[in-house]
Amino acid sequence: MPIETLNGPFSEVRASSTAGGGTALTTAAQVVPFLPGTSYASWEARNYSTAVVVKYALVPYILVYKTVDLLATISDYSDAAQDGDTATDVVLSSLDTLANGDALWIGSPLPFRALIADVDAANGNSATLTGVYWSTASAALTNISLTDNTASGGAPFAIDGTITWTVPTDWGQVPLTVASGIATTVAAAGVPLYWARFVVSAALDSTTTLNSLMAMSRSTAYGELVSGRVVEMSVRRGLGGIAGVEALTDAGTANLILNCAVKLGSSLGSRFF
Secondary structure (H helix, E strand, O other): OOOOOOOOOEEEEEEOOOOOOOEEEOOOOEEEEOOOOOOEEEEEEEEEEEOOOEEEEEEEOOEEEEEOOOOOOOEEOHHHHHOOOOOOOEEOOOOOOHHHOOEEEEEEOOOEEEEEEEEEEOOOOOOOEEEEEEEOOOOEEEEEOOEEOOOEOOEOOOOOEEEEOOOOOOEOEEOHHHHHOOOOOOOOOOOOEEEEEEEEOOOOOOOOEEEEEEEEEOOOOOEEEOOOOEEEEEOOOOOOOEEEEEEEEOOOEEEEEEEEEEEOOOHHHHHOO
């Protein structure tokens, strides 16, 4: 069995996965985030039961912008959405219709096939969630056909789950100012990204919040881990980088241990928790 050798020196190493043996995996994909400040990470699978391999992919770090005034201002939940901390929330309280200026804009350095949401305070108001992406074929925002697995009883963001779609072949990388058609001055507005906009058909509950909202890899052509193998890599967590590891089993169950480290002397260390 190989020995895990993190290429330090590091000031701290902490587990992002579930303590005491790792995050439980099944054949349903989930995402384990890197901790803020992570500059190096390792992951390995254990406790295989029926599973032959654990499949994994890297997921892009996304910008998560909520606006209630057509991007005149935004609430930036990017870090709160991907920090693995249940004490920080993505606040969707009273998110209203596009006609009232409200929307959720998601920007990524790579196309992504889904969002995965961990609901903190559930929405109970009936509404339909719809999405659009920037099409290079039409040079305009174009509808995405969504499967909303966060919906329950007609209410989106009511339960933990995924929001999935087929990745468009003509999804283009453009600045938010181009995708939105609005001369906004919000942070990263001029950075070319793969943008998608999500809106609801009616206002959500005034208490609706998410513990996390993360992207899922554009491809399910996963890498594979057999028992006893470790993956290690330097990590760029933030805009243009990666946010975590998507993982699942080929059959049965297993556990994934994800360790995150911050290099000694790194200015990011103050954000590590």
